[in-house]
Amino acid sequence: MKRFRLLGMITFFCLIISCSLALAQPKPQPPLWQVYQQSLKSAKYVDLTHTITPTIPVWTGFAAAKFSPTTDPKTSKIYTYSADGFEATHYDLPTDQLGTQLDPPAHWNPDYPAIDELPPTFAVRPLVVIPIQDKVAQDPNYHLQVQDIVNWEKQHGRIPQGSVVFVRSDWSKEWPNPALATRTKFPGVSLGALKFLHLEREILFHGHEPLDTDSTPTLEGEAWLLKNGYTQAEGVANLDQVPETGALVVIGYPKFQGGLGGYARYIAICPPSWKYGVSVGQLPESPLPQAAKPLHWDQQLGMRVR
């Protein structure tokens, strides 16, 4: 009996010790949080989005956006930091085809989804960047051809199904020059290339730097895409700062009911060793840093600046 009591006591203490050890161990991180800690946190983030202002290039068939300080609808007085403790912004946006954006197919065909009807899986994807800037430097009206895609694949491997394919032309290096909106020759994406990317490679969507997909009189590429239920990104920026393969892209856009364009945000997540971009922890985020000058309304520019 004595031996059993001793054995019982040893078992009991072993149990106590292992329980304490278990409690002292930090909880294992859930798998998606491990993905963040191990792969996303140290990645380099590059913004592929133009800042929207009242004077950015916009198609001549659309009026310009107007910004103004928000007013109190009861008194029509402008809210000010000094009197009200806060300020806000009034936007008069004559078109949803503005800046860096995401075209839903309902922009051209009401039988297909509007911007609020895209599924939530439009969130993060492998990013492919196909460069045509050398050819555009020779011919400002150069359009991406199937052969350019085939050449890209010879170098980098097959374009992943469901990926986002952005075409780098360096057109946006002149942004926000207003002349960009009136040029009839600009780098495009040929209908053949669009059909190859969607029908042969089954990508999610392609994107280009200019305001239109191609410079044909009928916009044949945009027409084929949107009339057949495909989406596309327009006005994409900073493609000279992302790798041709191996990055991801985060996709965001506000959800206006029945909206026919999207004021979108595209952020590339590049490998940690990539030469451009910023990693989590490299810049203060929370709190954010104080600026050297306060933000204030500029009457002439029609927006807040520092």
Add this chain to the structure above:
Amino acid sequence: MKRFRLLGMITFFCLIISCSLALAQPKPQPPLWQVYQQSLKSAKYVDLTHTITPTIPVWTGFAAAKFSPTTDPKTSKIYTYSADGFEATHYDLPTDQLGTQLDPPAHWNPDYPAIDELPPTFAVRPLVVIPIQDKVAQDPNYHLQVQDIVNWEKQHGRIPQGSVVFVRSDWSKEWPNPALATRTKFPGVSLGALKFLHLEREILFHGHEPLDTDSTPTLEGEAWLLKNGYTQAEGVANLDQVPETGALVVIGYPKFQGGLGGYARYIAICPPSWKYGVSVGQLPESPLPQAAKPLHWDQQLGMRVR
């Protein structure tokens, strides 16, 4: 000499064979693309964003948004699918504090960043969801306390540094009831809880379902956050459909220069086994499916519907 020649030939053929084998192998996927294929593609995506319409609840100090069809500025004629091949939307948005949003600190303090000045690392983060809906069911004015956070951590482990913390109150289940905007009692987040989350846990930002952070007369929580350089999410939806731990959140918002609010998009990326949400490949995306009814302008609702 003969033996050396034979050895040389064997080496040469071995080299040819291994080169051919290497070329025949598919290229190894880059690490971030592997992360997508292995962990993100099969995840469940849940939209945490309200759809913006002209009649959603908005603070009584702001006028309502107005949507209209885009017109040609030269003729004032509305663009139509039948006459022009496309349509677009005109938004008159009296405030950037609308719907599901992201508050930059410049909303209350011009010394800190506006919406276009946030770094691109505001893109994807671990998502923590702290539930207070049971306490709110007893007291509609209940505010998250430090003890609720401590209790959450006892169950799930320490809140990760740099994460996004959304407070589930189920307030948004009544959305878009206009009465939501006028109630003086609503679920909030106490100043103590905000300080704990930012100073002790160093989170990126917190988010809540109501239009304001707390129901104190001075909005003491929002004041402390924004005057000190922190950001916050407001009007967050569908928190009953995401796990309390283990999901990621994708953050997107348009980049209006000097903007003091963000028409944001938040999408949760939940584990593949999660009961809510949709995975890549479960719904048609490209092309998107045709709708049963065409989108059309509804004069009475002041927006496009099906």
